[in-house]
Amino acid sequence: MYRHYKGRQSSPRQDLYLIGSVHTNRFRCIPEFVPHAIWLMTDPILDRGNCECEYCAKVPQRVIPENLGF
Structure with missing residues (x-):
């Protein structure tokens, strides 16, 4: 796992x-x-x-939560 900081240095978004x-x-x-x-x-x-993950099955990311009922 890793944390990616993006945006302004004073208040970056953390992903x-x-x-x-x-x-x-x-x-x-x-x-x-x-x-x-x-x-x-x-x-x-x-x-x-x-x-059946997005990367192995080449499925759009938006479909994954729908398939899991989210």
Whole structure:
């Protein structure tokens, strides 16, 4: 995880990111990471074709919370 500061130095916006691996981008929120975490815990061969996260499945980020009921 890392914290990214953006904006004015006097009052920057702080965004937290979770880095998956060299093959994935930065997860920007928990709902975005959940499908990837489920895949990591349940797929015995770790076939990325079975992962439903935004980065592995090439799904728009806005769809992830909708699929999880948020």
